[in-house]
Amino acid sequence: MAAALAATFVLSVAGCGQKQQQGGNQATLVKTMKVIKRDTPLVYDYTGFVQAQQEMELKAQVSGxxxxxxxxxxxxxSAGQTLYxxxxxxxxxxxxxxxxxxxxxxxALANAALNAERYSTLxxxxxxxKQVLDNAIMQRDQAQASVNAQEAILENAQINMTDTSVSAPFSGRIDTTALEVGNYVTAGQTTLAKISNTDPVFVQFSIAEPEYLKLSGSHDNSGAASLDNLTVVLSDGSTYDLKGTVAEVNRGINDNTGTMTVKALFRNPAHRLLPGMxxxxxxxxxxxxxxxxIPMRAVVELMYKKFVYIVGSDNKVTMKEVTLGPSVGRFYMVEGGLTGDETIVVEGTGKIRQxxxxxPQPMTEADLDTTVDNSATAGKKQ
Structure with missing residues (x-):
């Protein structure tokens, strides 16, 4: 009986080993696509946010x-419009x-001047x-100084009086948190309202040094300088109908990110662009x-490097490092690592290794809109 059981165990282990070996040799189903080669606009995309060209806190200059x-x-x-x-x-x-x-x-000055003139004749x-004359002249000069001081006091009082009427320093939009009638304000401290100029506006974004150098010497297909003919795409996917131009560039490169801050100026007559967008x-x-x-979903990132899986003539995959350029819709433009004749794995990258x-199951560009890459999910299930 013992011998029979041992033989049965050996046969079971052998059978499992054969099944595992057979399972290991099974080909993994993946979806593939040929690398696309065609003339493509070089479009560089940057995430930014809208800023007011002018913005300030309107503070009270007098208390009351x-x-x-x-x-x-x-x-x-409008600029100069009375607000408060x-x-x-x-x-x-x-x-x-x-x-x-x-x-x-x-x-007092008129009297001192007459005395000084009278004593001068005497x-x-x-x-x-001479001492009496000198005293008269000194009193006249002191009276003149008093007049100057009183004129300054009057001018200051008139300025404070003018400041009781608060006007808009420039044309713009007032925020909704402005103070109401009855509030007490303190000179130089209380913020009455915030005002910002929304036509034109800035769109601020960061750009890498190599791309800035490339764009600063490039032109678009119409012949306009690349940085003088910028387009804005809003969060709802719509394209803003007016073009912008780079107006301000920061003084240097950020040591941590290797990027520089750029502000592009856009006209905003309809006030569609709002600060903070x-x-x-x-x-x-x-x-x-x-x-x-190549499709974005085909790219695998390992140790800060980008790779794709290339399908060989024997249906075995090889990992190849690639250098990526700007994104073009659902695709990346490849700047190095591929020749254009390769077939790459688009879906199923999480289920395969070198x-x-x-x-391989071929797919088209149209399939990218209707298919979902479940490789990450499949990898977790495994």
Whole structure:
């Protein structure tokens, strides 16, 4: 009985080994596509966000209670338009007081000037001493200094009086958190409202140094400089109808990212672009003849390098490192690593390894819209 059991066990193990070996030799079903070769526009895409060309916090220049508000939150206002009124009573009194002080100072100056002139005549007649004349001249000069001081006090009082009426410093849009009538504001501290200019606007984005150097000397198919004919694609996929141009470039390269910050200027007459919006900035650098394109889903990333699986004539796959260029819709443009004659694995990359035997099923560009790469899911199930 023991011998029979041992023999049965040996046969079972052998059978399992044969099944595993057979299973290991089975070809994995994958979907493949020939590398596409065609003339392709060189479009560089960058993620950015909209910024106001001008933006500021409108602060009170005098203290007091808001007595009037002449706009609604979200309104578009014009430069010089009156926005707020602050209680004027204290500042009116200060102006009147300063005017009275100036009048007194001018009267004192007129009297001192007459004395100085009179003593000057008497001194010429040797009727008074030089010291008496000097004292008269000194009193005249002091009176003039008092007049100057009172004029400055009056001017300051008038400025404060003017500042009780708050105007828009430039044309733009007011936010909806603006203060209402009745609030007390403190000079130089209280923010009344925020105002931003939304025509034109900036779209800020970051660009790698090599791409900036390439685009700065490139032109699109119409002959316009690449950085002077930018396109914006909004978050809903729509393309903004006006072109933009690079207006500001940061002074240097970021040491950590190797990129530089760029601001593109776009006209915004319909105020469609609002500060804070996300937007894709696209720059075109002409057309590349016979460009090599591969589906994005075919790319495998390992240790910060990009690879694709190439299917050989024996249906075995080989991993090949590739250098990728800009994205073109659902594709990457390949700048190095492929010749254009290869067949690559598009779906099923998560189920295969270097040298694996595959059962290739060809697919077309149209299939990319209707198929889903389940390689990641399949890998987890395994």
């Amino acid at each position: 209670q808001i007595t009037a508000k002449y706009f609604k939150g979200g309104d578009n206002v 009124a602050i209680d004027q009573r204290t500042y009116q009194a200060n102006v009147l007081n300063a005017q009275a002080g100036l009048a007194n100072a001018r009267a 001194y010429a007649q040797n009727a008074i001493s 996300f937007a894709h900035v696209q720059a075109t650098a002409g057309t590349k003849k016979d460009a090599l394109l 040298g694996a035997q595959v059962n």
